Amino acid sequence: MNPILRLYFYAYPPSAPKADVGVLRFGILGAAAIAPPALVLPALSHPETIVHAVAARDLGRAKAFAKKHGIPVAYGGPSGYQELIDDPEIDVIYNPLPNSLHYEWTMKALSAGKHVLLEKPAANTANETRAMFALAKKKNLVLLEAFHYRFHPSNIRLKAILDSGELGAIKSVETFLGAPKGMFAKDDIRYDYSLGGGALMDTGCYTVNALRHFTSNSTTHPTPTSISSAQAVPPASDNAKVDQSTTAHIFLPAPSSSGPSNPDASISASLICNTSHPLKYGIFPMFPTINFELEGGSVEMYNFVQPTMYHYITVRPKGEEARTEKAYTFGKGKGVKSEGEDWWSTYRYQLEVFVDRVKGRDSGTGTWVEEEDSVANMAWIEAIYEKTGLGSRLASKYVHHE
Numbered sequence: 078m079n080p081i082l083r084l085y086f087y088a089y090p091p092s093a094p095k096a097d098v099g100v101l102r103f104g105i106l107g108a109a110a111i112a113p114p115a116l117v118l119p120a121l122s123h124p125e126t127i128v129h130a131v132a133a134r135d136l137g138r139a140k141a142f143a144k145k146h147g148i149p150v151a152y153g154g155p156s157g158y159q160e161l162i163d164d165p166e167i168d169v170i171y172n173p174l175p176n177s178l179h180y181e182w183t184m185k186a187l188s189a190g191k192h193v194l195l196e197k198p199a200a201n202t203a204n205e206t207r208a209m210f211a212l213a214k215k216k217n218l219v220l221l222e223a224f225h226y227r228f229h230p231s232n233i234r235l236k237a238i239l240d241s242g243e244l245g246a247i248k249s250v251e252t253f254l255g256a257p258k259g260m261f262a263k264d265d266i267r268y269d270y271s272l273g274g275g276a277l278m279d280t281g282c283y284t285v286n287a288l289r290h291f292t293s294n295s296t297t298h299p300t301p302t303s304i305s306s307a308q309a310v311p312p313a314s315d316n317a318k319v320d321q322s323t324t325a326h327i328f329l330p331a332p333s334s335s336g337p338s339n340p341d342a343s344i345s346a347s348l349i350c351n352t353s354h355p356l357k358y359g360i361f362p363m364f365p366t367i368n369f370e371l372e373g374g375s376v377e378m379y380n381f382v383q384p385t386m387y388h389y390i391t392v393r394p395k396g397e398e399a400r401t402e403k404a405y406t407f408g409k410g411k412g413v414k415s416e417g418e419d420w421w422s423t424y425r426y427q428l429e430v431f432v433d434r435v436k437g438r439d440s441g442t443g444t445w446v447e448e449e450d451s452v453a454n455m456a457w458i459e460a461i462y463e464k465t466g467l468g469s470r471l472a473s474k475y476v477h478h479e
């Protein structure tokens with residue numbers, strides 16, 4: 078597809094006619110900035126999803142959001158979030174609240190018997206993450222930490238290249254994700270420690286996730302063998318426990334070809350994350366990157382977080398000509414239930430698999446973010462924060478009674 082058309086439909090996806098039966102109704106907790114791209118737009122083109130309601134702390138804000146996005150029901154005021162959760166029409170809760178509120182409201186949603194699509198990072202701590210998954214399991218509900226990038230065909234292709242053995246074992250990997258300077262105001266949730274703020278929580282949770290995901294084999298969700306260094310840079314304001322950027326160097330266990338990781342082999346890994354990254358030449362935002370050195374060459378992926386906009390995977394085997402691949406859809410004959418469209422965002426691919434999981438269908442993508450993966454990701458984030466000296470984010474005071 079022509080790139081201009083791809084970007085057009087990415088921004089303005091067409092609406093699909095809705096199925097006569099079996100449509101899942103979603104409710105959104107908070108009129109969050111991320112909700113339109115991550116759920117409202119993707120739901121339009123999915124025949125089995127409808128965004129039924131939104132709740133905001135202020136009813137006027139909820140109504141305005143609902144009107145703008147064609148959502149039939151709005152809840153507001155101090156009991157608005159709970160009313161949304163208790164709405165019997167709703168099957169799935171989307172939780173894009175500030176990180177420190179992920180645990181409380183996910184527990185409440187699961188308790189009410191709703192599946193949950195939960196924004197990243199899963200919570201403020203690994204313990205909270207474990208508790209949410211335990212409740213989901215007990216209630217037989219689907220809970221997904223929305224690492225949307227993992228569902229896009231390009232990232233599935235990247236993983237397949239790395240796993241294929243074509244270039245041998247991974248020796249080192251480095252990744253960068255920085256939100257451009259000026260994107261977030263000083264009072265943004267990302268700069269508020271009490272709300273679970275910090276670059277490592279925000280853009281950093283992807284870098285941690287990607288380092289782990291792309292170096293794991295299908296049976297391992299590795300935790301680091303060691304963190305050799307981690308430096309956090311605070312923002313200009315005096316919020317001393319919040320990092321505006323963090324740089325870390327860690328060692329990952331190298332996976333063996335089958336079974337658990339090989340503790341004797343290590344992959345050297347580094348990450349840079351930022352919530353206010355300087356623009357290149359003062360104009361251009363820097364796109365996310367992940368680069369691998371392997372025994373037999375190197376692999377580079379450009380823009381692994383929003384690959385629908387544009388991406389490439391360059392494979393450079395030692396002594397041979399490099400090749401570049403792109404994958405906006407799965408393509409035909411790959412055994413995947415939905416091939417996708419060039420313009421499908423990472424969130425749209427994620428929604429496809431999420432709905433399949435709720436309905437007990439196999440998406441054929443082989444992709445999911447498992448409980449152990451989400452727990453290990455939070456444990457890593459906590460460990461890196463400890464190493465920076467800033468310490469973990471605050472555990473929630475919410476006590477859940479089932």
Ligand SMILES: NC(=O)C1=CN([C@@H]2O[C@H](COP(=O)(O)OP(=O)(O)OC[C@H]3O[C@@H](n4cnc5c(N)ncnc54)[C@H](OP(=O)(O)O)[C@@H]3O)[C@@H](O)[C@H]2O)C=CC1
Pocket residue numbers: 106107108109110111112115132133134135138173174175176178196197198223225266272279
């Ligand atoms: N998947 C992705 O690509 C992205 C994911 N995210 C994640 O989504 C979540 C929300 O991020 P984002 O949409 O940028 O944030 P916003 O600040 O836009 O949204 C957060 C929402 O939380 C609600 N809220 C409830 N209590 C508070 C409080 N005490 N202070 C502030 N807000 C409160 C607000 O809802 P109300 O309307 O009720 O006032 C607000 O709409 C985060 O977890 C973030 O990491 C963010 C961006 C991209």
Ligand SMILES: O=C1OC[C@@H](O)[C@H](O)[C@H]1O
Pocket residue numbers: 255256257279280
């Ligand atoms: O999830 C996210 O993805 C993109 C980033 O720019 C943003 O800060 C983050 O919340």
